[in-house]
Amino acid sequence: MLERRTLWLLAGLAAGIVAGGAMGGLAASFSSLPSFKNRPSPAVELIRRYGCAGCHQIPGVPAARGRVGPPLEGVGDRRYLAGTIQNSPENLVDWIVDPRSMVPHTAMPMTGISEPEARTVAQYLLAH
Numbered sequence: 001m002l003e004r005r006t007l008w009l010l011a012g013l014a015a016g017i018v019a020g021g022a023m024g025g026l027a028a029s030f031s032s033l034p035s036f037k038n039r040p041s042p043a044v045e046l047i048r049r050y051g052c053a054g055c056h057q058i059p060g061v062p063a064a065r066g067r068v069g070p071p072l073e074g075v076g077d078r079r080y081l082a083g084t085i086q087n088s089p090e091n092l093v094d095w096i097v098d099p100r101s102m103v104p105h106t107a108m109p110m111t112g113i114s115e116p117e118a119r120t121v122a123q124y125l126l127a128h
Contacts, residue, residue: 043124050111052121059128069108076126082106092122 044061047053053064057071064072081087081095082103094101096118099108113121 041120041124043120046113046117046121047124050113050117050121051109052111055108058125060124072125073128075128082108089122089126092125093118096121 040060047058047061048063052058052072053061053066055066055068056064057066057073058064059073075081075087075092078087081091082099085091085095085102091102093115095108096111097113097115098110099106100110
């Protein structure tokens with residue numbers, strides 16, 4: 001089945017070259033294909049999966065309209081996290097992974113996010 005698909009794809013490309021006039025037509029065909037460079041950050045999926053979007057407003061995440069926690073736009077410009085923790089990339093990762101180890105009575109729940117996943121989310125938040 002895979003070989004049949006490959007043959008059809010090659011036949012389609014050959015027809016596109018002939019119909020479009022050599023390489024100029026082929027380039028035009030490829031320019032109409034969807035671009036993957038504008039794909040959302042993997043952090044956006046993590047933000048959705050771990051429920052961050054339910055409590056926070058997060059730039060670049062359309063579903064993130066929560067009002068329980070603070071809006072997370074400009075987190076990198078803030079001096080403190082949770083009002084008492086010195087803001088740094090490492091502290092942000094630690095906060096995302098285990099907020100109650102840093103502020104025992106925080107309303108922020110444990111999400112089960114792993115440390116590598118939290119790094120991805122922290123990098124996203126610090127860039128937005």
